[in-house]
Amino acid sequence: MxxxxxxxxxxxxxxxxxxxxxxxxxxxxxxxxxxxxxxxxxxxxxxxxxxxxxxxxxxxxxxxFIPYGVGLMVYFEIIAAYWMPISVAVIASTVITLYISAIIIEKLEK
Amino acid sequence: MQEFFQLPVFGVFISIIAFAGGRELRKKFNYVLLNPVLLAILFIISFLLIFNIDFEDYNRGGKFISFFLGPSVVALGVFFYEKYEEVKQNLKVFLLSVAVGGISGILTVIIFLLLLKVPDFIIESLASKSVTTPIAIEITKLTGGIPEITAGIVIAVGIFGNAFGPFILKKLGIKSKIAIGTALGTAAHGIGTARAFEESKLAGVYSGLAMCVNGIITALLTPYLLQLFLGSFT
Incomplete structure (x- = not known):
């Protein structure tokens, strides 16, 4: 060890x-x-x-990484002010990322 | 009493206890939103707010915990080596999938946030949202964003991928377990990988590898892509 x-x-x-x-x-x-x-x-x-x-x-x-997550409390007001655009952008981008990497394997895998 | 909470042992102890408690709850009620990390973070934030303790005081101990993120990233290299053998036959397609998926992840989040007129420092904090938290934090430190915002959003992305990823992919017509695994690791890092292992062992291995590969790709490209879209760093 x-x-x-x-x-x-x-x-x-x-x-x-x-x-x-x-x-x-x-x-x-x-x-x-x-x-x-x-x-x-x-x-x-x-x-x-x-x-x-x-x-x-x-x-x-x-x-x-829990302490970094807790640190989010310091920026609570920023997140509260922009939660809508952040949620939309992050969720849309995540779904696109999921689909693009999945479809490449689905189509090309042997 | 405030001085007591400034002792590093307080931050260390509450982090460990909150995490252990979160894991116990998850074991009892197997429900995806009961993510141990999310529960631990919410518990600690509530505790600090109730007892009026500053984050800085908590972090006197917390930083001893987060210090281990550094060696953990190195440990991911060992994990990658171990699993590498298992994807050899599909390596080219796998790398193409992670690279194209990973780059789309960075580009789309930057473009959407720009269109929605979000301040630059938030874009810098979220560009690396798809990759594992320790790597995402390092990327944000380099690009001038706020690492704590990165950590919060990255965990949220992981939970989203874990909870809805396989459902969305199956609705979109994806059948291959390898495709689902790779996609979860590319888009939703370690928390997504936990879900991939529930789909199948093979999906989990691909997911873990995709997490490492996308971590490297995103670490290498994000500073340049941000520079391209935002101009110089603030």
Whole structure:
């Protein structure tokens, strides 16, 4: 578990380090996600060395964004003022996204 | 008493307890709107309002919880590697579906919000609404929106996809489980993926992968698409 955590935080740090020095417009953790995938594919690290920590983190992923959800209370007035256009745009866009990705697979799948 | 609530342990404790309570309720009454995260958030907001506690005080502890979003995104890379093998035979069609669906998701929400004359900072906060919360939050931080608004809407989108996604798709004539899974992961991230697993294991795997792929696509493209439509960032 300790080794797995070291790998996860190591790749997070690596991602942060690269975005820090090269000022690319992508978050360090997203870069870390990409790099750890690459390292696993190129067999630089073993799945069983990282899996204990990654499984636990994914299991509790939803818990970790609760504070951001609570933070919405600070912006309650903004949401209240624009709830109608926001709802319309977000629901319409979500239905379109669902349909477009589904229809491509439905038509082209072998 | 206010000083007591400023102790970080308060924010940590109430977050864990609210989430555990939300999960228990969901287990007892299997009803989609009883989403554990939604319940936890509503409970904590109510508690803070009743006892007149500032969000900043709660977040002294809350930020220890949200800190783990960073390593969790890295963990998604491991998850992606594990599931990657299972979609190999349909890989090209799958990637096309997620890419076209994902980009449509960003473009349509930006265009609709522009047409409805919503202020720019809200558009910046909602452009990444389809992807998993930790990635969406990072995108919003880069583009100048408000991460808390992003988190709230992203969770709402997930619940919408979870509750109505399969129903809407079946009404529109979609039959393939793989298509339904991929669409749920692309449009409604992890909360949609939970529903895809209820459709079938295969749908769930495709959904989880679609969530990761769309996370990357949206992270790479959103800053540029926003720049294109809104001009420079505020």
């Amino acid at each position: 300790l080794k797995a955590l070291a790998y996860i935080f190591g790749f997070l740090l690596l991602g942060e380090l690269i975005t820090y020095f090269f000022e690319i417009p992508i978050a360090g953790n997203i870069l870390g996600m990409f790099l750890i995938f690459l390292a696993l594919r190129l067999k630089l690290i073993k799945l069983q060395d990282v899996k204990p920590a990654s499984d636990k983190l994914i299991k509790y992923l939803v818990l970790f």
